[in-house]
Amino acid sequence: MVSRTSRRSVVAIGAGGLALSLALVGCSAGGSDSDSESGSATLSYLVDNQESTVKTAEALAKAFTEKNPDITVDVETRPQGADGDNVIKTRLATGEMSDVFAYNSGSLLEALTPQSTLVDLSGEAWADKLDKNFINSVGGDDGLYGVPMGQAMAGAVLYNKAIYEELGLEIPTTWEEFLSNSEAIKASGKAAPIVQTYGDTWTSQLFVLGDFNNVLAEDPDWAEKYTNNKAKYVDQPATAGFEHLQEAFEDQLFNEDFASATYADGVTMVATGAGAQYPMLTFAASQLMTTNPEAKDAVGAFPLPGPDADTNGLTVWMPGAVYIPKSTEGAKLEAAKKFVEWLVTPESCDIQSETTSPQGPFVVEGCDLPDDVPAIVSDLQPYFDDEKTNLALEFLSPIKGPALEQITVAVGSGITSAAEGAAQYDEDVKKQAQQLGIEGW
């Protein structure tokens, strides 16, 4: 009985899989029927099914076809998250991928083995318009496999500009200056110097994740050593992030309700001046525009400072990208190349920032943000222009320990010391590396 049931279900799963793959074959077969003979082409463009992504993709497709009437772009959608990863991997492996597709950059792209599945675009004339960090996250030395879609964002300190102005404070470029600014704010009694919001535990990670620019400034090969089990968080320079968190707690620089406040509370505190500084990702700009639009120009951003003013810079998260798979050939490849080339024009960037609210600067030369973006976003631009940026660790290594947020809450609440927290995180990273099956762990 048991064996019969399980056999039947195996057959059912097999049949389902077959039906699905047939559907995929049928889908792409229909796509390749376009009449490339007559000089016109139809491109299929695969994006995830998030509402704002689809909206942007369709606006881009429409505008592109208006400029190039002989090329039509059809937007296809796929699920988000792990399901979407599987769709992408399966279709790439079987050579049934859409003509162009959008996907994450960084460690997730590495999992697609771009060298063997994607078209290298590094020889194209527009390639040097792209930010070097972005190039690193879509191939780097091995080639250039994608063009950016959307904007970069940064792990930065959001601050209330009015408080800084009133107390005559300068933007800090070292950790010491940051502390003395915080002490000045504390002494004035106007606001909580540093906002922490452990009601949403993920917000506690910024002291560590946002400090990565300073880690790389000390040791440019840190990420590689970390992936190879050679560099640890218990050692300098990486342990500084944990130490800063402990120091800020011990100096009592946090808001009174740090243990129970939420992310939304934190953004509102900086917007209203109840809090002065809040280490956060700059996608908080959209939260700010939702809850406190009047504070659009009142909240700015600066990098989380490290030991050295000369290397002060932003830790940056790269946008996702649009890729061309190797299965796209002939006239379609020409059309696809035309499409991605158009994607890095200012016209395309404008459509992107009109259809989805910006979270940081574009990584394409010549693409500017609209004038009315929140100050959080516009404050980042100079660092990008001066190339004072480094990628976040997750674009340089596939390993991120899942318990970091609990560990940083414990350090930030004074439950464990920085050294203990860093050691715990190293163990967490080890577990993750072993689970991922990475060599050398």
Added chain:
Amino acid sequence: MTTATAPASRSRDDVSPPRPALRRRMKSSYPTWFFIPAGVFYVVLFLVPTIASFYFSLTRWTLFEVDFIGFDNFVRFFQEPQLVQGFLNTFIYAFVTSASKVVLGLLLGVFLSSQIIARGFLRATIFFPVLVSTIGVGILFKVLMDPFGGPINEILGAVGIQGPAWLTDPSIALLSVALVDIWKGVGLAALIYIAGMVAIPQEYFEAAKVDGAGAWHNFRHITLPLLRPATVTVVLLSLIGGLRSFDLIWAMTKGGPGFTSDVLASVIFKQYQAGFFGLSTAGNVVLFVVVAAIIFPLSWWLNRKGDEQ
């Protein structure tokens, strides 16, 4: 599903040779095929996963790959500070909630089985929290216990007491959750005690009265010993509940702040969330062994004592 299974099983039973020896030994009033549907569910849904989990606890697995690594998961499980902390917390939580439910349940049981006004209403009130969804209770108390503007601390503040940061103070977060668990579960304990109390024959009390016993002696020498079966039930139920408790803790603190209110079940859940499937399976095996190792001897010991009397 059921309609499809039953006829198929019957037709198979018809063609297969009869097994009189088996029938006679079981002496059941039902034919064997009658047990097959339940048996299949039991085997497929309980027995197979239990045995499979013992194997998977010795591997590092994903949905597609299995990598046999021996006892590494168990070694790692006991090496990590937060897991050890979670282990300790589990015992603290189980012991505190279980003991409190016994004491409070007994007192409430005695009180609610005496002749008082509005007894039925009071009994119902005590029992209501048992009926409410645990997650709902957790979310409600998270709001009530908020250190800033939460009603509990507002009320304490009104009478001049500075209330603690119930759920965010690492030293009392676990106990705060335990407190809510006791509030929610004491009704069931009281109910069991009331049932036990009602079952005590009145003759004992009359005999004791003749011998000149007071209220205290009645309680100490009649009620308490004769409530032993009720006590055994309450201890076992609340201890098992405490050891595997998860929902209330997850709804209120998610094991936080940091790892200070993590228990075994929440640690296991977090490992699953993070994708450490082998490690969390090992955790579940540990939980299984721990619960079995505590409950079986305890149950045997408590019941034997009861039989002796």
